[in-house]
Amino acid sequence: MSRPAPPSDADxxxxxxxxxxxxxxxxxxxxxxxxxxxxxxxxGAPKGRGGRATxxxxxTLGDHLRVVTLGVVLLVLVVISxxxxxxxxxxxxxxxxxxxxxxxIGDAVGGQDRAVVMDIRxxxxxxxxxxxxxxxxxxxxYQTMFRNPLVSPEILGVAAGAGFGASxxxxxxxxxxxxxxxxxxxxxxxxxLSMAIARFVGRGSLIILVLGGIIIGAMFNALISSVQYFANxxxxxxxxxxxxxxxxxxxxxxxLIVPAIIVGVCLCILYAxxxxxxxxxxGDDEARSLGVNRARIWALTIGASTLMTATxxxxxxxxxxxxxxVPHLARFIVGPSFxxxxxxxxxxxxxxxxxxxxxxxxxxxxxxxxxxxxALIGAPFFVxxxxxxGRQWL
Amino acid sequence: xxxxxxxxxxxxxNGETHPDQSAPGLPAASSTDTPQVEVSGLSFxxxxxxxxxxxxxxxxxAAEVCCLLGPNGAGKTxxxxxxxxxxxxxxxxxxxxxxxxxxxxxxxxxxxxxxxxQSTSSPFPFTALDIAVMGRTPHLGLLEAPNxxxxxxxxxxxxxxxxxxxxxxxxxxxxxxxxQLVLLARALVQQAGILILDEPTAALDYGNEVRTLLxxxxxAREGHCIIMTTHQPSHAxxxxxxxxxxxxGAVIADGHPDDVVTGERLSDLYGVPVHVTGVSLPPxxxxxxxxxxxxxxxxxxxxxxxTAPSGIAQAxxxxxxxxxxxxx
Numbered sequence: 001m002s003r004p005a006p007p008s009d010a011d012x013x014x015x016x017x018x019x020x021x022x023x024x025x026x027x028x029x030x031x032x033x034x035x036x037x038x039x040x041x042x043x044g045a046p047k048g049r050g051g052r053a054t055x056x057x058x059x060t061l062g063d064h065l066r067v068v069t070l071g072v073v074l075l076v077l078v079v080i081s082x083x084x085x086x087x088x089x090x091x092x093x094x095x096x097x098x099x100x101x102x103x104x105i106g107d108a109v110g111g112q113d114r115a116v117v118m119d120i121r122x123x124x125x126x127x128x129x130x131x132x133x134x135x136x137x138x139x140x141x142y143q144t145m146f147r148n149p150l151v152s153p154e155i156l157g158v159a160a161g162a163g164f165g166a167s168x169x170x171x172x173x174x175x176x177x178x179x180x181x182x183x184x185x186x187x188x189x190x191x192x193l194s195m196a197i198a199r200f201v202g203r204g205s206l207i208i209l210v211l212g213g214i215i216i217g218a219m220f221n222a223l224i225s226s227v228q229y230f231a232n233x234x235x236x237x238x239x240x241x242x243x244x245x246x247x248x249x250x251x252x253x254x255x256l257i258v259p260a261i262i263v264g265v266c267l268c269i270l271y272a273x274x275x276x277x278x279x280x281x282x283g284d285d286e287a288r289s290l291g292v293n294r295a296r297i298w299a300l301t302i303g304a305s306t307l308m309t310a311t312x313x314x315x316x317x318x319x320x321x322x323x324x325x326v327p328h329l330a331r332f333i334v335g336p337s338f339x340x341x342x343x344x345x346x347x348x349x350x351x352x353x354x355x356x357x358x359x360x361x362x363x364x365x366x367x368x369x370x371x372x373x374x375a376l377i378g379a380p381f382f383v384x385x386x387x388x389x390g391r392q393w394l
Numbered sequence: 395x396x397x398x399x400x401x402x403x404x405x406x407x408n409g410e411t412h413p414d415q416s417a418p419g420l421p422a423a424s425s426t427d428t429p430q431v432e433v434s435g436l437s438f439x440x441x442x443x444x445x446x447x448x449x450x451x452x453x454x455x456a457a458e459v460c461c462l463l464g465p466n467g468a469g470k471t472x473x474x475x476x477x478x479x480x481x482x483x484x485x486x487x488x489x490x491x492x493x494x495x496x497x498x499x500x501x502x503x504x505x506x507x508x509x510x511x512q513s514t515s516s517p518f519p520f521t522a523l524d525i526a527v528m529g530r531t532p533h534l535g536l537l538e539a540p541n542x543x544x545x546x547x548x549x550x551x552x553x554x555x556x557x558x559x560x561x562x563x564x565x566x567x568x569x570x571x572x573x574q575l576v577l578l579a580r581a582l583v584q585q586a587g588i589l590i591l592d593e594p595t596a597a598l599d600y601g602n603e604v605r606t607l608l609x610x611x612x613x614a615r616e617g618h619c620i621i622m623t624t625h626q627p628s629h630a631x632x633x634x635x636x637x638x639x640x641x642x643g644a645v646i647a648d649g650h651p652d653d654v655v656t657g658e659r660l661s662d663l664y665g666v667p668v669h670v671t672g673v674s675l676p677p678x679x680x681x682x683x684x685x686x687x688x689x690x691x692x693x694x695x696x697x698x699x700x701t702a703p704s705g706i707a708q709a710x711x712x713x714x715x716x717x718x719x720x721x722x
Contacts, residue, residue: 144518147516147517147518148517149517149518272536272537274539275531275534275538275539275540276531276536278524278528278539279528279531281516281518281520282514282516282520282525282528283511283514283515283516285475285478285480285509285511286509286511286514288478288479288480288500289478289479289480289504289507289508289509290504290528290529290531290532290584291499291500291501291502291503291504291505291531291532292500292531293500331518331519335519335520335521335524336516336518336519336520336524337520337524339539
């Protein structure tokens with residue numbers, strides 16, 4: 001190791017500049033060279049600061065560009081998705097219908113084309129976008145908050161709870177709206193139970209919260225099985241089973257209004273805590289010493305993510321792997337900072353679920369269960385991700 | 395509280411160009427200033443009788459490097475955590491730059507005190523710049539995220555510590571010394587007058603240890619108030635101008651390291667025989683002498699080659715334990 005080079009006289013004249021007072025902008029420029037030379041004498045001539053700043057600025061622009069690119073890809077995918085199906089439509093037809101119906105551009109497109117786009121495919125595509133974005137962003141939030149890349153939105157038992165609510169609703173014959181409400185409520189109750197365990201048993205420990213979620217999830221899964229056991233094997237049992245596999249076939253426009261509002265509000269909450277959550281990902285003590293109100297950020301993050309997950313499950317059933325895999329994909333693209341991660345994860349999640357749902361409804365004459373497809377695609381994909389970056393995460 | 399330029403004494407004369415003697419060359423802060431850290435009668439304990447610190451009083455000024463010394467369990471880290479607001483003391487007060495700690499919001503506190511942990515671990519591949527820019531957090535609005543200006547400011551601090559070239563590297567992939575400098579840069583971005591370092595060199599190799607502590611001493615010269623814990627008494631003798639010895643949760647000595655860190659006290663404090671002695675530096679470095687400490691091996695200790703065991707009694711600058719001199 002080379003020794004610290006004695007700073008030059010010129011450096012020294014600058015050294016005694018007072019440090020900036022706390023809370024005031026700007027940092028003392030003086031003594032910079034002195035410290036740098038003391039710290040790493042082997043560093044060569046410093047590069048121009050201006051050049052580096054522009055490089056950084058370009059990187060920032062790159063981040064925005066990535067979000068815009070993803071947005072464009074998603075829009076293209078949406079248009080293609082409208083055209084896919086047994087009644088195929090050209091993208092041009094789709095654009096004409098959407099242009100007239102949504103923005104009043106061009107002439108009305110009549111008959112079947114309009115009905116297929118607006119009445120049949122619109123709710124399902126919107127539901128795919130909504131559920132995909134909700135699962136991916138709540139997964140990203142949970143992973144960041146728990147500082148654990150292997151966490152998924154189901155972590156607090158929300159999915160199992162919501163699944164139980166839906167099973168009971170089907171068993172006793174509630175209609176779709178009531179089913180959604182019951183399922184949503186049971187999902188929230190499961191999360192509340194997990195948090196109660198963490199609070200009263202673990203005194204707010206994150207590990208106990210995760211374990212509590214596993215316990216509550218297992219309990220509700222057992223309850224789901226018992227509901228299935230008592231269900232009528234001719235009528236309600238297949239319905240329950242199919243619901244649990246996950247599907248967007250039940251989506252309707254009026255049934256999406258409330259979920260859309262909930263997901264929108266929750267995304268805004270997550271966006272509001274995006275930076276404080278990023279800081280929390282480096283450690284509790286450090287985040288607190290940086291002025292982050294840990295309890296508040298935890299409450300907002302858990303609240304928003306849980307609401308979104310419960311909403312997604314109540315709309316589409318249990319669709320695994322999206323909330324686990326998509327955040328990793330997003331992290332590959334923009335890095336781990338949640339402020340950059342959130343929009344990218346939401347966009348990829350929406351696009352991913354839309355694409356998988358396109359496969360689900362067009363690959364065979366049957367409507368394939370979505371949860372099975374996402375698991376079949378997600379599992380090998382996750383192995384690939386592990387092989388590529390596993391050492392970094394674990 | 396004026397972190398003004400009381401940064402250099404005239405007594406150093408020709409030695410000014412050597413970073414090595416920066417810290418010991420610091421003057422005692424003048425008593426007319428509001429102290430940066432004022433702890434009085436502080437007590438903290440876990441449970442009923444698990445007292446970790448008892449009735450600790452301590453006043454530290456700007457431009458001071460205050461080394462907390464003491465055996466494991468002496469309460470050094472507990473004291474630091476009380477200063478950071480991470481632990482709520484059972485009794486006594488902490489005043490930071492004139493304001494009571496309990497009156498400060500977490501964000502106000504973070505603008506006064508910056509914490510430099512030994513290391514930080516996250517399963518996510520944050521870059522060095524990501525970590526450094528987090529220092530801006532207490533200055534941002536609650537709903538804000540850092541923008542390009544904040545990132546540029548963080549990059550400047552990385553540059554200042556000579557590690558701007560690491561900005562886009564993954565923090566987890568950096569060496570221990572580089573990580574420590576990144577965490578220091580984050581503390582500088584935080585623009586707090588008080589820096590709290592918990593064993594900053596525990597995981598570092600010798601060169602990085604010296605480099606990190608020289609940076610710390612330089613920051614004090616610029617007016618920061620620095621409180622650090624260390625297990626190396628020679629750190630206090632070489633790099634600090636204030637030493638506080640703690641045992642069983644109480645302060646047993648407090649003052650200039652040359653006065654406080656004596657062989658007798660260290661032997662008593664750590665329960666092993668220690669000798670403190672002066673080492674003369676080659677001329678032309680300003681400081682003629684540095685004090686350092688060496689353990690005194692017993693009769694069963696390993697004798698230096700070619701030296702009779704009887705010679706160990708006067709073990710001064712023994713080759714067995716080279717003092718941390720950086721200016722050779």
